[in-house]
Amino acid sequence: MLTRLIAGDESGQLTEAELYQNCIFILNAGHETTTNLIGNGLALLDTHREARADLLADPALIGPVVEEVLRMESSNQFGNRLTVEDLSLYGHDIAAGTDLHLCIGAANRDPEAFVAPNSFQADRRRNKHLAFGSGAHTCVGLTLARMEGQVALARLLSRFPDYQIADGAERSNRIRFRGYTCLPARLN
Numbered sequence: 001m002l003t004r005l006i007a008g009d010e011s012g013q014l015t016e017a018e019l020y021q022n023c024i025f026i027l028n029a030g031h032e033t034t035t036n037l038i039g040n041g042l043a044l045l046d047t048h049r050e051a052r053a054d055l056l057a058d059p060a061l062i063g064p065v066v067e068e069v070l071r072m073e074s075s076n077q078f079g080n081r082l083t084v085e086d087l088s089l090y091g092h093d094i095a096a097g098t099d100l101h102l103c104i105g106a107a108n109r110d111p112e113a114f115v116a117p118n119s120f121q122a123d124r125r126r127n128k129h130l131a132f133g134s135g136a137h138t139c140v141g142l143t144l145a146r147m148e149g150q151v152a153l154a155r156l157l158s159r160f161p162d163y164q165i166a167d168g169a170e171r172s173n174r175i176r177f178r179g180y181t182c183l184p185a186r187l188n
Helices: 002-007 016-047 049-057 059-072 142-159
Strands: 078-082 087-089 092-094 099-103 180-182
Touching: 002 016, 016 049, 016 059, 016 142, 016 180, 049 059, 049 142, 059 142
Parallel strands: none
Antiparallel strands: 078 099, 087 092
């Protein structure tokens, strides 16, 4: 991918600054968010032992479990948008050119969109979360991220079904990304 970005195409090449920014984007979008998805999943399955037991009893639940992890603890917490026209939203007028900061984590806990939004449900079937954005701003790597999360969590659980998160877990203090800087575990 980097070779193609460096080489460019018939329309030209990226400037050094554009190449640098794209590399940062790829690192954050393609690595950090998936790493956080896996860590957040391990932490949630440790605190929701009934959901873990359900998954161990029925490995086919791995897809819905990963979707629930994405809903409950979205790796990416914010979406930035710039309004292109004047609009009114819930009685508030917003002028064209306004920077909006959308809180994905809050939207994924909306009681109008999710039944029992603060509970972790391994078999939640209606789960239209916004962890990957939506519309024109949908994450292009969503299929890969889902697959990586499913494979990593399923394999870890198959080898260490009784793992426990140990003392010393530390959440990252970054606003945009939700994950752990340290997540020690005992692999029983």
